[in-house]
Amino acid sequence: MSGRQGERVAAAAGDAPDRIGATFAGLRAAGRAGFVPFIMAGDPDLETTLALLRAADAAGADLIELGVPFSDPMADGPVLQRSAERALAGGTALPGILEVVARFRAASDVPVILFGYANPFVQYDPERLARDARASGVDGLLCIDMPPEEADDLQPALDAAGIAMIFLLAPTSDATRRARVLARARGFVYYVSITGVTGAAAPDLDEVGTMLRTVRQETTLPVGVGFGIRTPVQAAATARVGDAVVVGSAVMQLVEEHRGTHLVAPVADFLGRMAAAVHGARDSHGPV
Amino acid sequence: MPRLPDARGHFGAYGGRYVSETLMPALAELERAYHRLRRDARFRRELRALLREYAGRPTLLYHAERLSRTLGGARIYLKREDLCHTGAHKINNTLGQILLARRMGKSRIIAETGAGQHGVATATVAAFFGLRCEVFMGSEDVERQALNVVRMRLLGATVHSVESGSRTLKDAMNEAMRDWITNVRDTFYIIGSVAGPHPYPEMVRDFQSVIGVETRAQARRAIGRLPDYLIACVGGGSNAIGLFHPFLRDRRVRMIGVEAAGHGLESGAHGASLTAGTVGIFQGSKSYVLQTETGQIRVAHSISAGLDYPGVGPEHSYLRDSGRVTYEAVGDDEALAALHTLAECEGIIAALESAHAIAAAIRLAPTLPRRMVMVVNLSGRGDKDMGTVAAHMARRDAAGGRAADGGGS
Numbered sequence: 008m009s010g011r012q013g014e015r016v017a018a019a020a021g022d023a024p025d026r027i028g029a030t031f032a033g034l035r036a037a038g039r040a041g042f043v044p045f046i047m048a049g050d051p052d053l054e055t056t057l058a059l060l061r062a063a064d065a066a067g068a069d070l071i072e073l074g075v076p077f078s079d080p081m082a083d084g085p086v087l088q089r090s091a092e093r094a095l096a097g098g099t100a101l102p103g104i105l106e107v108v109a110r111f112r113a114a115s116d117v118p119v120i121l122f123g124y125a126n127p128f129v130q131y132d133p134e135r136l137a138r139d140a141r142a143s144g145v146d147g148l149l150c151i152d153m154p155p156e157e158a159d160d161l162q163p164a165l166d167a168a169g170i171a172m173i174f175l176l177a178p179t180s181d182a183t184r185r186a187r188v189l190a191r192a193r194g195f196v197y198y199v200s201i202t203g204v205t206g207a208a209a210p211d212l213d214e215v216g217t218m219l220r221t222v223r224q225e226t227t228l229p230v231g232v233g234f235g236i237r238t239p240v241q242a243a244a245t246a247r248v249g250d251a252v253v254v255g256s257a258v259m260q261l262v263e264e265h266r267g268t269h270l271v272a273p274v275a276d277f278l279g280r281m282a283a284a285v286h287g288a289r290d291s292h293g294p295v
Numbered sequence: 296m297p298r299l300p301d302a303r304g305h306f307g308a309y310g311g312r313y314v315s316e317t318l319m320p321a322l323a324e325l326e327r328a329y330h331r332l333r334r335d336a337r338f339r340r341e342l343r344a345l346l347r348e349y350a351g352r353p354t355l356l357y358h359a360e361r362l363s364r365t366l367g368g369a370r371i372y373l374k375r376e377d378l379c380h381t382g383a384h385k386i387n388n389t390l391g392q393i394l395l396a397r398r399m400g401k402s403r404i405i406a407e408t409g410a411g412q413h414g415v416a417t418a419t420v421a422a423f424f425g426l427r428c429e430v431f432m433g434s435e436d437v438e439r440q441a442l443n444v445v446r447m448r449l450l451g452a453t454v455h456s457v458e459s460g461s462r463t464l465k466d467a468m469n470e471a472m473r474d475w476i477t478n479v480r481d482t483f484y485i486i487g488s489v490a491g492p493h494p495y496p497e498m499v500r501d502f503q504s505v506i507g508v509e510t511r512a513q514a515r516r517a518i519g520r521l522p523d524y525l526i527a528c529v530g531g532g533s534n535a536i537g538l539f540h541p542f543l544r545d546r547r548v549r550m551i552g553v554e555a556a557g558h559g560l561e562s563g564a565h566g567a568s569l570t571a572g573t574v575g576i577f578q579g580s581k582s583y584v585l586q587t588e589t590g591q592i593r594v595a596h597s598i599s600a601g602l603d604y605p606g607v608g609p610e611h612s613y614l615r616d617s618g619r620v621t622y623e624a625v626g627d628d629e630a631l632a633a634l635h636t637l638a639e640c641e642g643i644i645a646a647l648e649s650a651h652a653i654a655a656a657i658r659l660a661p662t663l664p665r666r667m668v669m670v671v672n673l674s675g676r677g678d679k680d681m682g683t684v685a686a687h688m689a690r691r692d693a694a695g696g697r698a699a700d701g702g703g704s
Contacts (some may be wrong), residue, residue: 079466084473177315
């Protein structure tokens, strides 16, 4: 049961709320998948990020991945590379990002997962990061270039603070690797649906489905699916196999296209359509 | 001294495997294949034969007598890696890795390159074995190393000009990693330095150690003992580790790694991660790196494209902390001056990277007695840098001309 894993994390953190566990329990009870938009913090500025977080909440996001920009994003395609470059050009860094989470948290219970690369997290100092992130209302952290083998750099501090360290599984992960990843995984597992960088080709959902059936026999944690999902049709199809659907590059591409104008409205509109596609996916059997 | 790296690819606190999950199985596969093959007698024979018959090894250990006499003090020997096929030490590693790629059944080769030497060395061995080869190179380097781009194309490689980030070596490596993440099943990534995730720092070191192994034997023949000093330039650090590693247990052999001070350490425009950087996680391993307080990687600068890199191989970080190797930095101007000095004294035109090591020897030799012997790794030849050198000579002549005009009026 996903609830058990949630309880373990919550127990480690004393009385910190387990918003990730509660969210997936609620989704399971409702019989639907969760919608997880990715928003790069600071693109084009942190005030817009706050507006986008609120718009995502209003649009029906179940969790939110908040990107922490890094200068050398080795696992990202061009859309998120440019997004990170814009965010860094504006001086975006963790203190300001955590402040935005705190302001968002004041009026929302949607779980927030920080999503980024190891170096900015580690330079902030793991203990301090865990403490400050928890205080700001961060629920989880995904460090793309920190596999379980290196996770002692961050995970003990995060566990102690009750922040779930989310790990990735990929199409290339064999049984040995899956066991190693799942032993460390907290909150949910993020399945990378393509062998590629963020925002690349559309996933083969038959392959994703096959892998997810295997993974479900190996863990009780919920499984989110992401990388390469751009349209409501793809999102709905993914929602039929995964517990949550992550959409990132498509969101930040809209931010890029509308920069310099009032960009929140078109992004909110897209998020609403994607959320509806994900939430309605299991009601019908054909494409939405 | 412990055998390093450990089973998880760590050199003390450094190294490791900081990559996305997609690459983890490929790195494990590579590690298994490499550890099996390095003990395989046929593989070793094959590599030895190629190094001898194709790359031109052993390279000379050359006594630079005129340079030594001109400077006074210690006797300087040059390990002539510039005489390797393709003009630098890089081919020692690409031959090893492409043999491994063939044994692993990979049909496509990718590589990153800064100065273009590793790209040329990779394109060369790919041509030799008839494998498809694609090289990623920052667009700034494509411009300043145009000659090497032509060489790679002539050898049948596709050169991708990388427009992201600072458009230099680190961005080329990011882009090669992204390609590898996408094509991991049929592609072998030949990394050119002792950087990146485990097992690359170990594997590239082992392939480059032929430099130090030969130097030991040659020094014994030439001077009847081991040298007192080893000096090599450090960008990612592969030629330095190749020279140093076989001597690490010889406590009396002192070693100096020379980084790029660029416009000067205080200017911030340099490539001296060990001398002026801090510990971070960058491009797959933990090591010293040039970074901001918030953990963003800073853009490096050096007149030499091969030293223009904000990271460094993790074993160098370990050797720095342990004090076994001393690291210092040499700036653009001093490296250029060393290039001129060596050319004039010995008739040898060094690569700008190697000129940094020569500059450190020029500093040190006059302070030492004549009985002392130093070996400087002349890691590559300077043909590729003639555009850069010509531009500097033109500027110097123009400045000299203006000064003369001013004096005359």
